[in-house]
Amino acid sequence: MTTTPPGRLRADAAHNRRALLDAAAATFAEQGMDASIAQIAARAGIGKGTVFRHFATKSHLVAAILCDRLAAFTAVGTGLLDAADPEAALLEFMTTGVEMQARDRCFCEAGTGIAHSDPEVRAAGDRLLDTAEALADRARRQGSVRADITGEDIMLLSRAAYQAAAPMGDVAPDLWRRYLHVIFDGLRPEAAHPLPHPAPTGAEFAAAMDESGASGGP
Amino acid sequence: MTTTPPGRLRADAAHNRRALLDAAAATFAEQGMDASIAQIAARAGIGKGTVFRHFATKSHLVAAILCDRLAAFTAVGTGLLDAADPEAALLEFMTTGVEMQARDRCFCEAGTGIAHSDPEVRAAGDRLLDTAEALADRARRQGSVRADITGEDIMLLSRAAYQAAAPMGDVAPDLWRRYLHVIFDGLRPEAAHPLPHPAPTGAEFAAAMDESGASGGP
DNA sequence: ACGTAACCTGACCGAGCGGTCCGCTTGCGA
DNA sequence: TCGCAAGCGGACCGCTCGGTCAGGTTACGT
Numbered sequence: 234m235t236t237t238p239p240g241r242l243r244a245d246a247a248h249n250r251r252a253l254l255d256a257a258a259a260t261f262a263e264q265g266m267d268a269s270i271a272q273i274a275a276r277a278g279i280g281k282g283t284v285f286r287h288f289a290t291k292s293h294l295v296a297a298i299l300c301d302r303l304a305a306f307t308a309v310g311t312g313l314l315d316a317a318d319p320e321a322a323l324l325e326f327m328t329t330g331v332e333m334q335a336r337d338r339c340f341c342e343a344g345t346g347i348a349h350s351d352p353e354v355r356a357a358g359d360r361l362l363d364t365a366e367a368l369a370d371r372a373r374r375q376g377s378v379r380a381d382i383t384g385e386d387i388m389l390l391s392r393a394a395y396q397a398a399a400p401m402g403d404v405a406p407d408l409w410r411r412y413l414h415v416i417f418d419g420l421r422p423e424a425a426h427p428l429p430h431p432a433p434t435g436a437e438f439a440a441a442m443d444e445s446g447a448s449g450g451p
Numbered sequence: 452m453t454t455t456p457p458g459r460l461r462a463d464a465a466h467n468r469r470a471l472l473d474a475a476a477a478t479f480a481e482q483g484m485d486a487s488i489a490q491i492a493a494r495a496g497i498g499k500g501t502v503f504r505h506f507a508t509k510s511h512l513v514a515a516i517l518c519d520r521l522a523a524f525t526a527v528g529t530g531l532l533d534a535a536d537p538e539a540a541l542l543e544f545m546t547t548g549v550e551m552q553a554r555d556r557c558f559c560e561a562g563t564g565i566a567h568s569d570p571e572v573r574a575a576g577d578r579l580l581d582t583a584e585a586l587a588d589r590a591r592r593q594g595s596v597r598a599d600i601t602g603e604d605i606m607l608l609s610r611a612a613y614q615a616a617a618p619m620g621d622v623a624p625d626l627w628r629r630y631l632h633v634i635f636d637g638l639r640p641e642a643a644h645p646l647p648h649p650a651p652t653g654a655e656f657a658a659a660m661d662e663s664g665a666s667g668g669p
Numbered sequence: 670a671c672g673t674a675a676c677c678t679g680a681c682c683g684a685g686c687g688g689t690c691c692g693c694t695t696g697c698g699a
Numbered sequence: 700t701c702g703c704a705a706g707c708g709g710a711c712c713g714c715t716c717g718g719t720c721a722g723g724t725t726a727c728g729t
Binding site: 243244245246269270271281282285289290291 | 685688696
């Protein structure tokens with residue numbers, strides 16, 4: 234992804250790389266991006282040095298995992314663009330997003346901290362944002378969502394729904410569904426009151442990514 | 452607070468303690484609870500050892516600061532119980548909460564991680580929750596908030612509003628106002644759809660606090 | 670003025686982190 | 700089958716952290 238561009242790998246190296254990526258994905262999902270490289274290496278059954286042979290830095294490894302997740306989320310979104318009911322499609326998109334955060338602590342730390350200086354992650358994030366905007370647009374046109382809601386709003390409010398329930402952790406693991414629905418009700422035109430602040434622009438979004446990347450990076 | 456119960460302190464010790472608390476509050480606000488003890492001690496102009504003379508552990512120091520903030524938030528809430536308009540009072544309560552999170556990184560990490568095993572923090576949290584429930588009840592009775600919303604919901608959704616805008620950090624520092632209003636619109640009866648999950652009970656809330664305290668503490 | 674207990678300090682400890690490096694192993698083309 | 704470059708691994712480095720402690724300092728009751 235980031236190191237070893239497309240140069241053919243030796244068979245054992247390819248196998249190790251696969252094991253590494255799997256172990257990293259699982260470990261980051263369980264413990265967040267603070268999980269140690271040593272732990273991931275042990276889980277993959279390889280030496281710590283081998284990790285750094287495949288990924289120059291921990292951030293690069295995180296970026297690779299993050300790319301994967303963002304792409305998976307995007308794929309769900311594009312699939313939903315064909316759905317008959319735009320409102321239901323948008324809700325399911327957000328539901329998928331929160332579900333992924335609930336299952337994957339790494340994913341829910343995206344947007345804060347490390348790994349946003351990586352151009353691949355940036356690109357994957359932009360594609361996801363485009364998908365969100367497309368889904369929001371369909372729902373807006375149908376009138377099931379208020380007119381002043383953007384794709385950025387959808388992304389950020391998905392994050393909000395998860396974060397609301399996060400402190401309740403394992404005590405009530407599905408609590409996020411409650412808050413996602415409260416928030417989704419807030420998107421409906423019926424209850425809409427004027428909003429005191431404009432939606433973030435795509436440029437602001439990108440700037441935020443740069444900023445958090447710069448502060449988190451080396 | 453946690454160490455040195457109420458035994459009279461020597462003048463210099465009292466002065467140092469004050470300086471320590473101020474420095475800790477400022478540093479935790481700027482950098483979150485990960486700020487190092489050494490840094491706080493330097494800012495207070497005292498030695499590192501002195502910090503541990505006043506607070507046996509870093510968690511105890513965090514707990515003292517956290518108690519203070521929770522009490523301040525509670526005070527705002529009880530003041531709002533007398534306000535003429537229950538809806539406006541509830542909105543202002545939530546606004547204050549998000550504002551405090553935006554200004555204080557330590558405060559916005561409350562509910563996750565360290566320092567919840569501390570009984571004083573627990574008690575302060577319970578008092579805050581009671582206040583939230585009282586404010587929610589007034590708004591509910593007036594019909595400006597849907598009937599199925601509890602004090603716990605108010606607390607968790609205040610957190611949600613901040614967390615939604617958090618990735619945009621300093622790029623759009625007031626963006627949280629937008630999402631707080633979206634969420635508040637979701638609380639209105641006009642757009643209310645049935646919620647797929649019950650509100651957390653007080654007992655669950657307490658259990659969640661214990662859990663995160665147990666995993667964060669030594 | 671003085672003795673003492675309370676207090677302060679910064680060197681020190683062990684643990685854990687990301688990242689490096691060099692000697693050994695091994696897949697694979699010829 | 701053989702030679703070698705690609706790959707591997709774990710000891711090792713430098714760093715930061717929370718927390719400890721021996722020894723010097725100082726406020727304060729008498």
